[in-house]
Amino acid sequence: MILGRLTWGLLAVAVLSGLALAPFWSAARPLESLETLTGATPWGFWLRGVHALSAWGFLAGTVAHLVEVLWKKSDRRLSPAVWWRSVALLPVAVLALLGGFLMRGDAEAQAALAVWREVSASIPLAGPLLASLLLGVPGSDLAPVALHHAGTFTLLAWLLTAEHGGALVPDLRSTVLAALGSFAAAGLLPVSLGPALAPDGALLLGPWYLLGLQGALVVLPVFAGWLLPLLLVAAFGLVRHLEGRPRAALLAFVAAWGAGYLAFTIRLLFATR
């Protein structure tokens, strides 16, 4: 599956460009450190772009690859346990990307951090513990977030990919292709940094892939922030065990979920105008 291989190549590019960014980033002064990097060096902007765009490509590729697998009904090729672990790649990828977004430290990132802390803390029993484990205690610097971004979630994403990908590293051709694509995209699409403070009266947008959730939280209670994603992941996991009508019904649920998510995204974007 060429899409899956390319997606893994994008993950490799995200890891390598992340390692290149790491020495310039400061947990105590994240926004300033990134502004220094992008302002002082001509390649700083581009390097940020390579990292962000390869990561976005990784997420988009993961979703597209999952759809492709379900379309071709090749989910049966994996054992149930490996299938569930591969499906877990989706939330792991989102958490990895979200951690990177939080590491920007601009007004958007600070707002996302506050909301994400509340969403995590609303998980029954383990919530508050999980929130401080993943995000640090309120008022702490971004070191825990960075640790989970570059450590926990990156490692998990790699392991989960390697397991069903049947190799320890992506093949060279996909990696080179992913790198060339990311290099070119980073030259074309600027990945901006937000302001340090929220402009009066305006809405601050979270990362593009979480806008549906941000829109949902305008009208739904806070636990929707983890329950909605959990429902989607559970549906993807269960598909592997079903055939015929039940399978079609579950896939219809997934499609409805996606349509609802898109609707919340559009609603939020209209509210900002």
Place this chain on the structure above:
Amino acid sequence: MSSRRDFLSGAWAAAGAGAAVAGVAAVGKALSDSPETARTVDLSPALLRKAEKEGGLVHEGLLVRGPASAPIVLDLTCTHLRCRVAPVEGGGFSCPCHGSRYDSEGRPVSGPAPRALSRPRLSPSGSGFTARLS
């Protein structure tokens, strides 16, 4: 093939062990931590005079206004999901996360915010005040 499988099962074991250690460490820390103490903000006489003269100012996430001898303080943390609200032109506050609006007294007007902005308890300290946030 089998060496690859061995590596992966080893890696899973290592990841599981890491998670277990982190979990135990976190539980230990949570149990040993004293209950979260409230944040306090010092409001110096100079700051209070400036707030009075300018008709209000934002300091460490608080809006301070009113007479320096009896200031009125609002915590600018949104009561929905704790984003920082900002004063808007014409009075009142808005939240950048899900669009809640508050009037100039901090009462919710629209959006998902369930309660008014909280008012920290003030206690005199020197010739200024200390604000205690819950």
